[in-house]
Amino acid sequence: MHTTLRVRRFNPEQDHPSPYYQEYDLAFDPSDSVLDGLIKVRETIDDSLTLRCSCRGAICGSCGMRINGHATLACKTKIISVAPLGGTIDVEPMNNMPVIKDLVTDMTPFWEKIRRIQPWLRPAEPAPVAEYLAPPESMNHLAGVMSCIMCGVCVSDCTVLEVDKQFLGPAALAKAYRFVADPRDVTTATRLEALNQPSGMWDCTRCMECIQVCPKGVGPMDRIMALRSKAMAEKMPATCGSRHAEAFTDIIKHKGILDEPMLAIRTFGLKHVGRLLGMIPMVFQSVLKGKIPMSGPLHRPISSIQHIQRLFKRVRTKS
Numbered sequence: 001m002h003t004t005l006r007v008r009r010f011n012p013e014q015d016h017p018s019p020y021y022q023e024y025d026l027a028f029d030p031s032d033s034v035l036d037g038l039i040k041v042r043e044t045i046d047d048s049l050t051l052r053c054s055c056r057g058a059i060c061g062s063c064g065m066r067i068n069g070h071a072t073l074a075c076k077t078k079i080i081s082v083a084p085l086g087g088t089i090d091v092e093p094m095n096n097m098p099v100i101k102d103l104v105t106d107m108t109p110f111w112e113k114i115r116r117i118q119p120w121l122r123p124a125e126p127a128p129v130a131e132y133l134a135p136p137e138s139m140n141h142l143a144g145v146m147s148c149i150m151c152g153v154c155v156s157d158c159t160v161l162e163v164d165k166q167f168l169g170p171a172a173l174a175k176a177y178r179f180v181a182d183p184r185d186v187t188t189a190t191r192l193e194a195l196n197q198p199s200g201m202w203d204c205t206r207c208m209e210c211i212q213v214c215p216k217g218v219g220p221m222d223r224i225m226a227l228r229s230k231a232m233a234e235k236m237p238a239t240c241g242s243r244h245a246e247a248f249t250d251i252i253k254h255k256g257i258l259d260e261p262m263l264a265i266r267t268f269g270l271k272h273v274g275r276l277l278g279m280i281p282m283v284f285q286s287v288l289k290g291k292i293p294m295s296g297p298l299h300r301p302i303s304s305i306q307h308i309q310r311l312f313k314r315v316r317t318k319s
Contacts, residue, residue, distance in 0.1 A: 002027050003083050005037055007049065008092040010099050019099075022046075023088070028079050034089065035063050035074035038103075050102035058215055061151025065103050066092040071156035073215045094156035096169075110152050113168050117176040117195070122187045138183045145178045145223055147216045154210035154220050166199040170210035170220030173201055177223035180230060192231045201227045202241025243267050253312050256302035260286060 002025060010019045024041045032040075035053055042049045053063040056075045063074040068082050068090050083089050097105040123132060154170040161167050168176075173195070180191050195201045201224050210220040232242055247266035251259050261283070268275045302308075 001030060001080070001086055003037070003079055003086050004088040005034075005041060006088050006090050007038070007041075007103070008090075009049075009102050010093075011048075012101060030078075030080050032079050033075050034067055034077045034079055034082070034091065037079055037089075038074060038091065050104050052104050059149065061149040061153075061215075064094050064151045064153045064156065066090075066094060066156065071095065071153040071213045073151060073153065076215055094152060096156055096158060096161040096165075097152065105152075107152060109165075110150075110155055110169075110171065113172040114150070114175060116168065117172050117179075117191070119175050119179065121179060121182060121185050123184050124186045132184045134183050142178055142181060145174055145218055148174060148178075148218045149216060151215065153213050153215060154218075157209040157213050159207045159209060160203055160205055164199060164203065167203050168195075168200055170204070170224065173204070173227065174218055174220040174223040176201075177227050180227060188230070189234055192227070192234055192236055195227060196231055196236045196239060201231070202239050240267055243269075253309060254301065254305075255299055256305045256308040257299050259299040262299075 005024045005026070006021055007024065008019055009022050011017055024045055026037060026040060026045070028037055028040075033056075035051075035056060038049065038051055039053070042051070051063070051065070051074075053075065054060040055062070058073050058076040061073065064071060065074050066072075067074065067077055071094055074091075079089065091103065093099045093103045094105045097107065097109060100106050121132075148171065150171065152171065154174075155161060158167070158170055161169055176191060176195055179185050180188055180195075185191075204221065204224045206221060206225075208221055211222070214220060228241070228245065232245070236242070244263070244267040247263050248258070251263060251266075264276060264279055270276075
């Protein structure tokens, strides 16, 4: 099977370096991965092609890159799965990270954010003379998040990091959840307080890209939502994010339909008039899109609101 790998190249050693694309046409076996193809290119066509790889078994996370527009592990991605009929496969370095050369990115910002969440247990003092014991039922829910291999794939496709480089990112926040939820750690409140700050857990926009691309099923966005729930349960100081979540739930409960103007007012508060006035252009767009009824800015409860309230009552009872 013939397939063309269209690789985004970048050589900082050139006088005027700028990214460009180079195509390599090769015959591949159906069992070959994209990483196999790139290694074949490097060994038989162009030994200047630079990439990072190690285990070739989706364990080390070294070969993270963007393939056909989404970040993934090249060793885990079969050529036949992204180009079943041949054709062209676009291969690019991971996004949201500086490119060192070709498909190799600088992971320094990634590791700096991992260190910011202090990824180690902080147990009670004094230290016990034997190992710390935790019942299996209190640790089973951490099995998924502990499968993270720190590949950076979720960070590459995070839409928030494209506009806010200070955002902790899905990998660091998922790692933070691993320690916040560990019963052996006694600094839950301190950790949540740090994550409650700007560029922390409330800045995730729930685009679900990290869930889609994670090669190990960690579900970083789900961990971020769990962190938010824990912060609200711990009565952390209110932020626009927590007020938005509470107001959203309360409006749906009492009206059965989202009241966008009221949601904005309850999220930002009447004291922040400037932020509310800044939303006026979005209000006009919402009217044009039909999100705000022309009959008036205030939503009335739907006729079957009792069914919605019954669902809320059932959920509250089970939880």
